[in-house]
Amino acid sequence: MNAAQMTRRQLFGRASAGIGTAALASLLGEGRALTAPHFAPKAKRVIYLFMHGGPSQLDLFDHKPGLQKLHGQEFPASVLGDQRLTGMTSGQKSKPVTASMFRFQQHGQSGAWMSELLPHMGRVADEMCIIRSMHTEAINHDPGVTLLQTGHQQPGRPSFGAWASYGLGSENASLPAFVVLISRGSAARPADPLYARLWGSGFLPSNHQGVSFRSSGDPVLYLSNPPGLSAATRRDELDVIQALNRKQLAQQLDPEIETRISQYEMAYRMQSSVPDLSSLKDESAATFEAYGPQSRVPGSFAANCLLARRMAESGVRFIQLYHRGWDQHYNLPSDLRLQCGDIDQPCAALITDLKQRGLLDDTLIIWGGEFGRTTFSQGKLEPTNYGRDHHGRCFTMWLAGGGVKPGLQYGETDDFCFNVARDPVHVHDLNATLLHQLGIDHERLTYRAEGRDFRLTDVHGRVLKGLLA
Template identity: 70%
Template sequence: MNTFNTLTRRQLFSRGACGIGAAALGSLANADATAAAGHTNDRSGILPPAHFRAKAKRVIYLFMHGGPSQMEMFDYKPALRKMHGVEIPDSVRGQQRLTGMTSKQDSLPIASPQQFTFRQHGESGAWVSDLMPHLAQRADDICFIKSMHTEAINHDPAVTYLQTGHQQPGRPSLGAWSSYGLGSENANLPAFVVLISDGSASRPTDPLYARLWGTGFLPSNHQGVNFRKSGDPVLYLSDAKGIDSSSRRLMLDGLASLNRQRFESEGDPEILTRIEQYEMAYRMQTSVPELTDLSNESADTLRMYGSDVTTPGTYAANCLLARRLAERDVRFIQLYHRGWDQHYNLPSDIRLQCGDIDQPTGALLTDLKQRGLLKDTLIVWGGEFGRTAYSQGKLSSTDYGRDHHGRCFTMWMAGGGIKPGVSYGETDDLCYNVASNPVHVHDLNATILRCMGIDHKKLTFRFQGRDYRLTDVEGNVVKEILV
């Protein structure tokens, strides 16, 4: 009997892949040997050269998880102060879908942020409240986008939408797309690093799922690496008891040999990824401790970031770590700061949250600029949506809460490729609807990729018979905010 006729479909494709796979394996083996000899590993993405000249070599994304209220911080609306306690007009609210938290309220009274004082700052005259005095000093470096909007009204779909371009889980994250497209310029650190801090507000923190920095259907070596708050920043970074570096090297060489044999029989490209990830972990045993050692930072620098900067896992510590990662050419650095879901006790809680982030964020911008890094580092700040102009629950002169609001909210960008000292888009007098220059989630992501030299319509991956991209079939670059 002809043995070809006895092959299963799986075996046929598995064996057929080995011819091409062997060439890839040989290339990887050479790269590993180069890395072991102390040389730089290329780790290129699929796009060299990029579609455009990149203005941003790297991104630092400061994600305020929970939905920060734009009216208390950046979107100054005097009309709200005049209408405190007045029912929000039906003509403004329209047929908006409400969350289950306010859909059954008998009334929706307007809540004024009257406890907070707004002033104009810098030559740009940007309005910033007294909650953010340090950031206000950097107003002329920032582009405020006040007309962001999204269809999502609950946390998980809204965060997933911003981070992956789709409300349902399963798509690659923005950081994974950037790694896939552009690769890494540092062979000893991941191209995509995730840092998480908890806020000081009294609200319980909503969960963050690893799929938010995952690769979906992209190769798994592009996923974000979450640095932990305590112990080794990365699991198993230290050698186990009784194991030294040379022993670990021998173990990895033996494991790589077994994996190569498996690849020759299976042809699964994920096996190649596994070999490379083991090698990356080995190199990180040296690079990560050096990265997280702050002993060479000056006293002035540490003072600039604030008293929490030496406490691992705080927002201040993560901002300084982000600058150190940027110096080492890590492609995408994602900071999550939790605790912004302020359905009640908003005035007191937002003071705590802004106390967490104001000084370190201002310091990060200052530090990057002083070191000449801001010009090619793109900073993105914002949450998954904003908050409603009306109060959720009981309203008093000193206390109120706000529900989720996707119709309009504020984000800001600074650095690589973005015009400094401008405000783009406007909301209506009650900060309830976009009045001009709307910017959708897909538009924001298209603009971020454009700053990195990527045409969002051309960075695609074929999966299950369809070409997918971060912006799905939508998205327009906001050219008005680009330099």
């Protein structure tokens, strides 16, 4: 094989004897985490409560009493404009204005309006920073989730948690920096698919990908040794594998081999750390009562919120919860009630629990989905039933802790809850602001791949100083 036929890796491998120790260290350093913030962080860790499917802002947080007078009338073409609609409503001849059937009231000193479906969150309203002016270009689930989680609608880029792991590393050497927990909502509807690439590392070294915890069996796949394999034998096996990997590393100078070595060692340490972390047997009866009866059910959203608090205490950097079932094209009133029953009390309890333990100030909580829902109904509008289609032009998310302003309502939508009227917040702006709270300049957190520098916010994003305490 001549030099022209060699790959870059093969060329370096053949020439490794002459590169020298300094050059080797430089090459291996390409894939390592930065492990230091750019400036003093307000938040040390993130708990991301992702409501997969797109919760209806109009029925939960964005109170529009004026729509009651227009209920059932045709949605104005002047407001609709030339906005993209999904194939589910683009050809729908009639688009009747659909006011929320739920009562709203103000909560706390901040006077935040919330739906009757969220009484527990109402009691912690003064801890929340509610953003009512989120917007995104995506109008379908997969590109919407992918954009919010990775900064791009097309798959293949690192997730937010992977960027956080790469940028800051882990606080606990015996636990992964990035953990994923998934729950299924009570609404009896098909769940939109969740792909593992949403918590993947993309082109970052693979040790930064999220580790998915399970609700039954081993918390993490293959955590236990196979029958007949003792801990001592397992340790001997890993030592042999490590020696072989280090020999290959010296020959090929591939940073991914070093990642593989570290992952083997992490998996070994997790065999003792994860079972203790995932067991809730030492939690008090009062704690279970605070999070609600479902907190005793493994794999429920409530149990995952309690587990997220334990992970935050133990030094896990980024904890991602996915709760599925919010895609309410039909039967919204009944299904939304069920979904809120899943999440209302646990979300409020998580905020309160972290605050009581002195962890809320440096833990950043994020709540929201990939987009919102339309003001007009999808399909026929019935007296006590309606559905709503996807809507990316305005939706609501909220933050708590981690140095954001508590008791703040940021941004505003128009009278139809269809367009942003004041202080728009794009997905890239949100991600830039979240990274800022972690002490990271979103323009400086980059990784070179395929001949260019990539970042979470692509070439966009601005830090929203108005959200920060």
